Amino acid sequence: xxxxxxxxxxxxxxKLSVNGEAISRWVQPRxxxxxxxxxxxxxxxxxxxCEHGVCGACTVQVDGKIVRGCLTLAVQMEEAxxxxxxxxxxxxxxxxxxxxxxxxxxxxxxYCTTGMLLTANDLLRTPGASCTRQAIRSHISGNLCRCTGYxxxxxxxEKVATSAGGTAA
Amino acid sequence: xxxxxxxxxxxxxxxxxxxxxxxxxxDVRILAGGQSLxxxxxxxxxxxxxxxxxxxxxxxxxxxxxxxxVIGALTTHREVEHSALVRQYAxxxxxxxxxxxHVAIRxxxxxxGSLALADPSAEWPACAVALDAHIIVQSRQGQRGIxxxxxxxxxxxxxxKPGELIVGVEFDAxxxxxxSFFDELARRHGDYAAVGLASHARNVAGHGLTELRxxxxxxxxxxxxxxxxxxxxxxxxxxxxxxKLFDLVDQTLVPPGDLHFxxxxxxxxxxxxxxxxxxxxxxxxx
Numbered sequence: 001x002x003x004x005x006x007x008x009x010x011x012x013x014x015k016l017s018v019n020g021e022a023i024s025r026w027v028q029p030r031x032x033x034x035x036x037x038x039x040x041x042x043x044x045x046x047x048x049x050c051e052h053g054v055c056g057a058c059t060v061q062v063d064g065k066i067v068r069g070c071l072t073l074a075v076q077m078e079e080a081x082x083x084x085x086x087x088x089x090x091x092x093x094x095x096x097x098x099x100x101x102x103x104x105x106x107x108x109x110x111y112c113t114t115g116m117l118l119t120a121n122d123l124l125r126t127p128g129a130s131c132t133r134q135a136i137r138s139h140i141s142g143n144l145c146r147c148t149g150y151x152x153x154x155x156x157x158e159k160v161a162t163s164a165g166g167t168a169a
Numbered sequence: 170x171x172x173x174x175x176x177x178x179x180x181x182x183x184x185x186x187x188x189x190x191x192x193x194x195x196d197v198r199i200l201a202g203g204q205s206l207x208x209x210x211x212x213x214x215x216x217x218x219x220x221x222x223x224x225x226x227x228x229x230x231x232x233x234x235x236x237x238x239v240i241g242a243l244t245t246h247r248e249v250e251h252s253a254l255v256r257q258y259a260x261x262x263x264x265x266x267x268x269x270x271h272v273a274i275r276x277x278x279x280x281x282g283s284l285a286l287a288d289p290s291a292e293w294p295a296c297a298v299a300l301d302a303h304i305i306v307q308s309r310q311g312q313r314g315i316x317x318x319x320x321x322x323x324x325x326x327x328x329x330k331p332g333e334l335i336v337g338v339e340f341d342a343x344x345x346x347x348x349s350f351f352d353e354l355a356r357r358h359g360d361y362a363a364v365g366l367a368s369h370a371r372n373v374a375g376h377g378l379t380e381l382r383x384x385x386x387x388x389x390x391x392x393x394x395x396x397x398x399x400x401x402x403x404x405x406x407x408x409x410x411x412x413k414l415f416d417l418v419d420q421t422l423v424p425p426g427d428l429h430f431x432x433x434x435x436x437x438x439x440x441x442x443x444x445x446x447x448x449x450x451x452x453x454x455x
């Protein structure tokens with residue numbers, strides 16, 4: 001891998017926080033954030049699918065904002081605060097959404113579910129955001145469900161958005 | 170689909186960026202938000218030896234000074250979308266941002282990156298031309314401003330010279346009588362548009378319409394601006410204007426067909442958008 005053409009292609013040391021835990025690792029510049037999370041850290045909840053930014057299965061949260069794990073390099077994450085489905089789920093931040101997905105049968109094969117949950121959570125915690133069905137559809141437009149279970153996914157998000165005290169963290 | 174191997178540098182000063190550009194020349198790609206670049210790397214459409222990450226440089230922020238709105242090159246689409254200054258002084262941009270890909274991509278993608286890439290189907294180049302923006306570029310020799318209408322010279326081709334970097338964009342602040350219209354037709358919200366339209370009209374209220382800029386994207390190799398139908402003519406008859414506009418679209422646009430839309434379909438869609446624009450920009454006022 002390392003050659004004169006790619007002097008540091010073999011590895012760069014990065015320090016970041018993942019799910020609240022300080023991490024430092026050597027990573028190749030070419031390694032995507034989602035591959036780093038899955039293969040180096042064993043956090044396989046974030047999925048890899050299209051790998052060019054279309055499907056949203058790799059959605060993770062960086063410094064409080066959702067991003068594409070396949071369009072972000074691990075080396076760009078120096079000092080970043082990264083949260084994945086594992087950390088957010090353990091922290092209970094997604095509990096109302098997870099319950100609603102369960103109740104509404106919004107997970108079929110489950111492959112898109114983690115990305116859907118993070119994107120839905122992003123909408124629900126945006127202050128003043130509209131949560132009409134149209135607004136929900138628009139917000140999750142970057143997340144594909146190949147089972148085409150969109151109606152139940154929108155149902156689940158709407159259920160949390162409209163339920164009393166159901167605001168997600 | 171994984172990116173090929175490359176080296177990575179994250180300089181903290183412009184001098185270091187220029188040194189790297191000088192040293193590596195054609196083998197370098199500038200990395201800002203990376204939302205288009207990393208996709209092309211994953212698909213191996215591009216194989217640079219070195220990525221120079223410029224996100225540690227200080228080219229963010231949105232400022233309003235003396236009737237100008239200046240947006241730093243590293244400002245993300247999402248920051249523009251949520252900016253009160255942008256809503257007030259460049260409402261066209263506020264209307265366009267929700268159409269730029271999806272939230273997760275708008276959180277990282279930057280205005281400078283979009284302009285530098287010059288994708289013919291992207292929103293930013295058309296908006297910059299419609300608002301007569303100036304793109305501010307920096308090289309070791311200094312800064313220069315390039316009018317947006319001269320910046321996009323061809324398919325993914327800009328007036329940027331080797332060793333130049335976009336550092337910001339300057340817009341004339343919208344005046345109270347100005348109106349904007351933005352819309353695009355896409356197969357899925359957030360996908361690249363089949364055809365889109367960014368338009369800005371000056372003095373719709375008050376002294377009468379003095380300028381009407383209609384810029385299509387997805388309709389050529391670069392943004393296509395129609396000749397101004399109303400230049401300095403006051404209160405043209407609206408029906409007359411619509412007809413002239415449709416004729417002008419027919420004469421001006423030769424949209425490239427793609428997998429989903431033929432050239433004729435795109436031309437039809439362009440006229441649909443032009444009709445909506447006239448409705449929004451002018452009829453509302455009467």
